[in-house]
Amino acid sequence: MNPDFRRLFVGNSVSLLGSSVTTVALPLSAVVYLHASPFQMGLLGVATLAPHLVFGLPAGVWVDRLPYRRILVAADIAQALLVGAVPVLAWLGVLSLWQLYVIVLLAGVANLFENVTAQSFTPHLVPREELLSANSTLMASNATVNTTGSAVGSALVTVFAAPFALAVDAVSFAVAGFFKARISTPGPPPRPGSRHLVAEVGAGLRAVFTQPTVRVVIVAAALGALAGQMQNVVLVLFLVQGLKLPSGLVGLAITVVGVAAVLSAVAAAPISRRLGSGPAFILGMLISAVAGPVLALAGGPLPVVLIVVALAQILRGVGPSLYGVNQQTLRQTLVPAELLSRVNATWRFLVYGLQPIGALLGGALGSVDLRLTLVVSSAVMLLGVAVAAFSPLRRRTRATG
Incomplete structure (x- = not known):
C-alpha cells in the first residue's frame, strides 16, 4: 500500500469511527437532552443534507483551486472544533437546538469538501491499475467502521450523557487531521481562479x-x-x-x-x-x-x-x-x-x-x-x-x- 494512501486510509477510518458514534449520540442529544419534537428532528435532518444541495455543485470548482492536502486537514480541524463545541456547550449548560442546527450545517459543509477532495485525491496517490483495490479497501473500512461504530456509540451514550459522547468524534477528527497532514503528495497544482463559477x-x-x-x-x-x-x-x-x-x-x-x-x-x-x-x-x-x-x-x-x-x-x-x-x-x-x-x-x-x-x-x-x-x-x-x-x-x- 502506498504510504500516502495508507495515511489517507487511516485518517478516513479514524474519523469515520468517530462519526459513527455521532450518528447515535447526536440525535439522542437532540431528543433526550434537548427534548426535540419530530418537526425539530426533521429540521436537524434537513441541516445535515442541506450542504450537499446548496454547495454540492460549486464544491468541485472550489476544491480545484486549493491544494488537496490542505483542504483535507482544514476540513478535519473544522469538524473537530465544531463537533467538540457540543460537549463544551453542554458542560456549560447553554446547549440549545439552534446551536446544533448551526454546528450540523457547518460540519456538513466541511464533510462535503473533505469527501469530494478525498475521492479526487486517491487517483494521485495510487497507480491507475490499483484504483479498484484501493477503493475496495476504503469501502471495506467504511463498512467495518459503520458496523462497529454504532455499537461503540451506544455504549458511550450509556456511560456518558449523549452530548459528551461527541467528544470522541472531535478527537477522531483531530487524529485524522494529523495523519492527513503527513501525506507528502500535495496533489495536482491548484487551478487559477475564475469568476465564471457557473461556466465551471x-x-x-x-x-x-x-x-x-x-x-x-x-x-x-x-x-x-x-x-x-x-x-x-x-x-x-x-x-x-x-x-x-x-x-x-x-x-x-x-x-x-x-x-x-x-x-x-x-x-x-x-x-x-x-x-x-x-x-x-x-x-x-x-x-x-x-x-x-x-x-x-x-x-x-x-x-x-x-x-x-x-x-x-x-x-x-x-x-x-x-x-x-x-x-x-x-x-x-x-x-x-x-x-x-x-x-x-x-x-x-x-x-x-x-x-x-x-x-x-x-x-x-x-x-x-x-x-x-x-x-x-x-x-x-x-x-x-x-x-x-x-x-x-x-x-x-x-x-x-
Missing part, C-alpha cells in the same frame, strides 16, 4: 452527461439512492410493526447488513476483475434491488421469518458494496483529472439531493402499506439496473480505458 460548474455537468459510461453510472446510482432511502425509512417500522420482531432481533438484523457489506467490499476487487467493472456494477445493483421483494415475502413462523429477513439483509449489504466500489473506480478512471473534482461534486449533489425525496416518498407510501413500499422502491432500483444493463456499461470489462 457547467463543465462538470457536461463531463458527467456527455461521457456515456459516467452518465449511466451516475443516473443508475442516483436511482439506487432514491430507492434505497425509500426503503431505509420503513425498514425498522416493517421489522417491528409488520413482523413483530423484538428490539434485540431488529438490532441483529441491522448488524447482518454491516457484516455482509464488509465481506462484499473485501471481495469486490476480485469479483470485478473476473466479471468486469460494468457487469459487476450491474450485478451489485441487481442484488440490492432483489432485497426489497425478498424482505416483503417474510411471514409465517418465527424461524421462517428470521431466515427470510437474514437473506434480505445479506442482499442489502452485499449489493451496495459491490456497485459502490465500481462506480467510484469508473469515475476516477474515465474522467479527466482536471474535471474529476467537479464530477465527484455533481455525483454527491445528485445522490444526496435525491435522498430527501426518497425519504418523503417512502414515508408517504409506508403510511399506506409497508410491504408495498418495499416492492415499489425495489422497482425504482430495478429501473436503475435497466439503465445500466441496456447500455455499453454491460460490456465494459475494465474500469480503465
